[in-house]
Amino acid sequence: MWEKFGEFDSAEEINLAAAAQLAEGDKEAILLIAKENGIDEEDAQDYIDGMAPALCTPMMAAMGKLKVEETELQPYEIMQDWLTYIQMRCTEEPDMAAAVRKKGKSLQGCIAKILVWSMKNAKPVAPDIIKAAGAHPRTTLGIPGMARVKQLITEYYLEG
Template sequence: MFDKFGEFDSSDEINRAAAAQRREGDYEAILAIAEENGIDPEDAQDFIDGNVTALVTPLTAAFGKLDIEAAELEPYEIMEDWLGYIRLRCTESPEMAEAVRRRGKSLKGCIAALLTWSFKNQRPVPEEITKAAGISFKVTLGIPGMGKAKQIITDYYMGGQ
């Protein structure tokens, strides 16, 4: 991940790199920047052709990074929901989209923050529920609800922890 050009810190940084490559006429490099950062090849071609002035917006840069990270991580079930919450927060706030793009912030790190909260906030499941589930041993649960998960996500990416 991010092997050829490194991890860009912002949409502006991606756009500056792509603009430099366009000035040099290195269109293959622009396509490679797009591929490495999860940007649609058609968007890269529109940039190459001069149909748009920037390769990415803060939102497309954030979504591209999340796509690349998710492909490597292969989230499932609740992790997919958390990824959806991250995407939602990006659509709600340009600042959040920029924060997701920051170097050093990652989907793995965010899920780790959610998991840390989960383990610190486990509570016993009532015996009536475990019996109904056919479980005869003590069970604890600590998955954050949607509101808490969105708060943890925002804190992780925007530094509010």
Template structure:
């Protein structure tokens, strides 16, 4: 997942690494850095060419992390709607910064939601948990504790 450059704590860390690579003229590794962090190649190219001043802001860095982590999740739960919801919540910078932090993992979020769903279905004897409840639990994973 973050095999080459490691996991970054923030968009600022990604931007510092990208700036160093750009300064060295190492566009190949700049593109690898972008891919590893879920940043589109076109954005990385625009940054490398000086068209845009940074490679990522808090929101795009968080959404990129979610996309990279999503690709590695194996779950019986439908992960995409949860990721889509969390991505929209990343438009709020403070939430995006929490998502990007190293201590939070989408895999752990999904596991937590899955556990709560099982408990809720057992408690209510229903086979369904409303989407908004699931989304609330997913966001709470990032914002609580």
């Protein structure tokens, strides 16, 4: 994911790296920093052209990281919903956007936390439902609701 410049811990780190490249006149490096971090090329070009004071804001850095992780992970169905919840939380709370950008935090890790909760909290499915579905008699289900998922997302990113 972050082959050339590594994983940045914050928008500030991204901006410092971009500023160093700009000082050296290396516009291609700035474009690569942007690409590796999910920042739109147009925004990078605005920064290069002096139309923006920094390459990214904390929100752009968080959303960019999620975009890069989404491309690699390819979440689908309910996992895509979970990603949307993370994005929503970033727009609701600046601390969440900063936390999403942190090194060591990842979409994969967050989804894993939700799945662990799901496995620990799976309950047997009613026999009539199992029969109607043609499922195995010992089928369990532990999909968390929206409120629980939002709680788990918050715990993962903001509480360690």
